[in-house]
Amino acid sequence: MSALPPAASALTSAANGGKALGHAGGLAWDLAQTILAVGVVCAIAYLVLRFGVRRLHGGQAQGPLRVLARLPLEPRRGVYLIEARSRVFLVGSAENGLTLLAEVSEPADTAAPAKPESP
Numbered sequence: 001m002s003a004l005p006p007a008a009s010a011l012t013s014a015a016n017g018g019k020a021l022g023h024a025g026g027l028a029w030d031l032a033q034t035i036l037a038v039g040v041v042c043a044i045a046y047l048v049l050r051f052g053v054r055r056l057h058g059g060q061a062q063g064p065l066r067v068l069a070r071l072p073l074e075p076r077r078g079v080y081l082i083e084a085r086s087r088v089f090l091v092g093s094a095e096n097g098l099t100l101l102a103e104v105s106e107p108a109d110t111a112a113p114a115k116p117e118s119p
Contacts, residue, residue, distance in 0.1 A: 068088065069081040079101070080091045088104040 064085045066083045067080055068083050070078060071080075072078045077092070077094045080093065081104070082089045082091055090101040090104060092099045092101050
């Protein structure tokens with residue numbers, strides 16, 4: 001005995017092109033469609049994250065600013081050495097924003113650190 005009333009059974013049969021599909025066949029098709037849809041959504045998300053985000057943020061920095069060095073101190077704090085139009089600044093970052101710590105006046109200061117003198 002069918003769980004559907006005769007009118008609903010006739011509608012289901014008509015929706016399937018006059019062929020009565022078994023319940024397992026309908027579930028398999030629904031599962032295949034769901035897996036395909038999830039795959040398409042994952043592919044789109046991957047492409048957006050891989051290529052779209054770079055375009056939003058502009059990719060590589062262009063213009064008069066350059067980050068020469070970065071030293072993370074804690075998860076939300078760090079120190080940056082930034083070059084802006086041939087001037088070099090030491091900037092600290094924290095939860096409350098950025099702070100200018102110093103302007104590096106000599107280009108030699110931006111080079112590799114000096115070796116400690118031996119006694």
